[in-house]
Amino acid sequence: MHPAPSVIIFTTLSGLGFGLLFFLGLGQPAVTGFVAFVFYAIAYALAVGGLLASTFHLGHPERAWKAFTQWKSSWLSREGVCAVVALLVMGLYALGAVFMGSHWSLLGWIGALFSLATVFTTSMIYTQLKTIPRWNMELTPAMFLSFSLAGGALLSGAEALAPWLLAIAGAIQLAYWAKGDGAFARSGTTLGTATGLGVRGDVRAFEPPHTGTNYLLREFVHVVGRKHAQKLRMIAFALAFVLPLLLILIPASGVVIKHFLVLLAVASHLAGAMVSRWLFFAQAEHVVGLYYGKR
Amino acid sequence: MNQPVIDTSPKVSDEVRKTTCYMCACRCGINVHMKDGKVAYIEGNRDHPVNKGVLCAKGSAGIMQVNAPSRLRKPLRRVGPRGSGEFREIEWDEAISTAVGWMHELHETAPQKLAFFTGRDQSQSFTSFWAQNFGTPNYAAHGGFCSVNMAAGGIYTMGGAFWEFGQPDWDHTKLFMLFGVAEDHDSNPIKMGIGKIKARGARVIGVNPIRSGYNAVADDWVGITPGTDGLFILSLIHVLMKAGKIELDYLSRYTNAPVLVNAAEGPEKGLFLRDADGKPLVIDRATGEPTAFDKPGVRPDLSATYDKDGVTHRPVFHLMAEKYLSDEHAPEAVAERCGIPAERIRAIAAEIARVAFDEAIELDHEWTDFRGEKHSKMIGRPVSFHSMRGVSAHANGFQTCRALHVLQILLGSVEVPGGFRFKPPYPKPVEAHPTPHGDRRPGRPLNGPHLGFPRGPDDLLLDDDNNPIRIDKAFTWENPMSAHGLMHMVISNAAAGDPYKIDTLFMYMANMSWNSSMNTKGVMEMLTAKDDDGNYIIPNIIYSDAYSSEMVAYADLILPDTTYLERHDCISLLDRPICEADAAADAIRWPVIEPDRDVRGFQSVLIELANRMSLPGFVDEDGNPKWKDYADYIVNHERRAGIGPLAGFRGENGDKEGRGEVNPDQLDRYIENGGFYVAHIPEGADYYKPWNTAYQDWAVGMGIYDSPQPYLFQLYSEPMRKFQLAAEGHGDRQPPEHLRQRIKDKMDPLPIWYETDQQGNEGFTVNALTQRPMAMYHSWGTQNAWLRQLHGRNPLYVPTKLMREHGLKDGDWAKVTSPHGEITVPVMEMAALNDNTVWTWNAIGKRKGAWALQEDAPEATKGFLLNHLIHELLPSKGDGMRWANSDPITGQAAWFDLKVKIEKAAAPADVESQPEFGPIKSPVGTGPKDLAWKVGK
């Protein structure tokens, strides 16, 4: 798949943002007043910024509101609905925290739930696609959720949970890669089934239908070299998990240093998540590539 | 659920205008849907005899041709050096007077100094009429480099050819065998026909080194070695004759198989025995006596011989048995050279025999033959064949084509149900065709048509000193039967001043500085070559094109043509009409839109030029022009009394067909009728046409001939024997010594196969071919925004075996060399390909700056031409002469004899195919960036 920056930015930032909102909703940290304002501002900036970024690739962003209508069947629509509910509920909850210094915990729980649900629905947009076997696995939502939670934990300063969540997310990431690499082959879809000609012999794409490019090739056919991908995976893993873990586990005294280290950890995690997300898209092979003799 | 309400019955258009497509010479009928006076959508015309509603990609994309940014806009006069593309726009007045200035004096003093050659001209009966009245012997269209082998092979053998002049009986045939066709000019009908056959589940056999297109759908593919079809066909003949699977009755009645061949030594040896009236003699089975072949009631004997003056004269069929039963034609003897296993040859022969004889069909149509005999049935041998340039574009193509016709005739499958059928005006024997004409009389018209079919050495166009009369050396000993001229030799001969210098080269729709020439680079040099005084060796070049092609840059004066929807055209029975096997048909084009540029239909410009020069034929006794424009000519010109360019709606009331007085409303009647006219051949006249009195009478009525012309199929070609006799030393007109042996060998009156001249090709062992892409027409498609997305560049397709041998992968580059040149191009693997053949799509590669494309267009950067490797002359043999790369009989350009060597190469530094030529300046700029072409709301 074409790794469109808008979608990478959207999924990573909003994942992180909703992760943070999740923790905030659960009262972690139970901040109020200006500090709360800062936390919520960051969370909203990430979540809303991400959502806005996702509209950049739309042909008609001005009609984006129509995307809320099909929640009965469409995960993208559900995502929109969840996101709006989460943001509204958490907004109310934030009002309480910032201006009234109170935590309406039922609201917080609901907001947290919808925040997670938003991340889950985002992941389901990808997971549901049989056309992209690497995404069409349970590990996809697991990965999105674990990233979101780990990032949220980091950002929210959930010191005790963060290392564990990072470790879990790291493990899921490895599992996702391992399983994802064989997914296309396991899906059973080949040029043979795509053309129905497989029963007759080995099928090879000969002349493409056009010598230039087209939307399908631009959107769906993106080839990442194996070596290159391997390198990027190492970078992603190191930045997203190893480095943040080290940074938050470094025994540090002093609030400033501690905060600084956490900030570094967050930055590193975000960078790693971006690389991982780039790979998530760039390495995802759409079955339509088969028709063009590509994967 | 509430789903959107959509309008499922929108208005389709304001008006439909019916005319004829021009994106190739198939000439399908089109419905042009108009909205707000603009072309909105083009579809096929269901009532049209050619395409019956279907339309190919090019035809549907006609709308993008009509609005192409490459359209020329105004007459142009060259200001920069030739080849630069620098022009100034001029008015038509200046254009016409410039052209008249160059040509008028030539007409009056030395008409041969004008060479007028046209490309895939669809108005040849008119352009030749113009040239004839100008008085120059130097006129031809593109047939010489295209497929004259097919046309001539067919006409000399059976009075009609494949090309677009005949077709399989698609409705009845049960086995269809296709030799070397990628697309052809019968483009839609062949596809429709194959579709019909397939729907019946009947068999299609494709003989072609490349298994794409028609060969891809063929049930059996014969991946023959290029240039060996003749061997393969003669071997099929061998097997079939040996098994007696031939149609003896048909052979005895309708062919010259029973005709007695003179065996007495002397100048008549090998000619037919004839009676006092000159009629060939056969032995009548009833009387045992030699009798004129067409005497009522005669039953020609295929076997009987005739002794006279101590000499035994044998019938043609004896000579054939002797020749083709010999072991050199056995499958085992040819298998290796053809690349087809002997068992496969036998299996195919067996299948042909099975279908022809075990699955014969009978139609209950009564008919009477030319000997007066009545037949109650029409017996069909439902095996049909078709062939085109794969056979034609080899230097042995004429004889191969003859061999294929002989095979058809032996099976009795020509002009019978299920077999091959002629389209009017064919069948038409050689005798009914003109001979070539070429006198040069200043100020007077030529003494007859330029092109024709020589019957023997007397018809050659040689002057008293035995020098060629024509600039292209057509109808000389080098290529005696060059019935279509030799377009590919015009520029090189003119540049060499051999046989003489010319003054003005006048060309029409032929992209000669690029894809239409062999030796493209050499041609560009010849067109720009200067003499010692710094003058161009070809002093004036006038060219008419509709688009900014590569050739435009090489002309001094450009006469910009209209596009096909903006002018009148006439697709005439006098020329290459749109007939079907059971109907005569012709068609017009008419201006369904008006040009939005200062351009004029070329034919009308020719009329204006003729009028300005007062060319005979174009002005009356008082010197007044007869016609003001082409439309006027189409309606009012008469070739013979009552016969004009259009056969339909003749006579004052428009109720006469074929023959009749001029009808001033004729064009309107055509337009009302959908742009065409069809005259159906009555049942009972629709098969056995060459011998069927009902057909012959109908054809006379239609004005196709002036009297019935029944004839025999010429398995044995007497005209060829006459040339051979000359080479054996008989007669006054003698070939030059260096050609004597060649004439003896190649002009065999019975089809033979010979290896094309391979001297100088040592080390070049891989065959290199081109094919036409179905969605592109030569260079035209490139300017079409839709079509160029399908074929914007062309790789060299290389068989798996050669890919492995040379360590090549898809996308690698290879250097391809011939004795003549070198190209470096990207390669792609193809498995369904003859192991020793590479190929590419024809005419995709473009010169930078042409066709209003941006200079980085893939056509100009990645695309390439194979033409750089092909020369109009063969490699030097060291005998001091350069032999033409043409068929020694017809002069047909031997494009497909090309042999190359391939090796892996590094990608060129700029990753562009080589050779590269500098850009030419576009006289029309470049096209717009984005398109969303919708004319309605």
Next chain:
Amino acid sequence: MTQLPQSTERKMGLVIDLDTCVGCHACVISCKGWNTENYGAPLSDQDAYGGNPSGTFLNRVHSYEVQPADGHAQLIHFPKSCLHCEDAPCVTVCPTGASYKRVEDGIVLVNESDCIGCGLCAWSCPYGARELDMAEGVMKKCTLCVDRIYNENLPEVDRVPSCVRTCPAGARHFGDLGDPDSDVSKLVAERDGMDLMPEMGTKPVNKYLPPRPKDTVEDQIDILAPLLAPVAEEPKGFLGWLDKTLEKI
């Protein structure tokens, strides 16, 4: 509308004969012409005369080589447009309801005025049947020529898709695949019509007729007696046979 109808009254679709398609691209361009001028926005082209031309097409013709276990490689031309799937994932993923499957005939359409151009439907289509138009920013796909097949401004014979009407080889058939007695259904039954990527569970309505077996002439024909038994071994004998046979005519 993003939900699929429980069932459709008819299942209109195409049957494409891979045994007959010669790969001429006529259907491609005819489709482009009709759909540029008709339903919704024109099918645009970018860099139309430049170095990287690319445009929207609703129908494309691929070609494949098949190498059987033994015998010659074969080449198969392969047209592909929307298959109007019964379980069309492109419909259910659409967040706006722009994509829908018509109840009356099963045609899958995009209502362009609702489409936000998110591209998700194209992601979900296994067949590459949807292309986002770069000029208009909306999703384009085969409409099964919904504005032709019922169009009362067209003569009845012409109420078929543009690609079907134009196909010179007659390799494209149109009809109701839900009706077992329709010509198309019979053709599918006779020729073992197949689904593309059945494992995707999309249940395509369009069917493909597989190429017939190839290169069988040697296997089917006995190359010797009786068909090709020589009438005589010697050329002389041949003339003898000739005399005898001629007697009989």
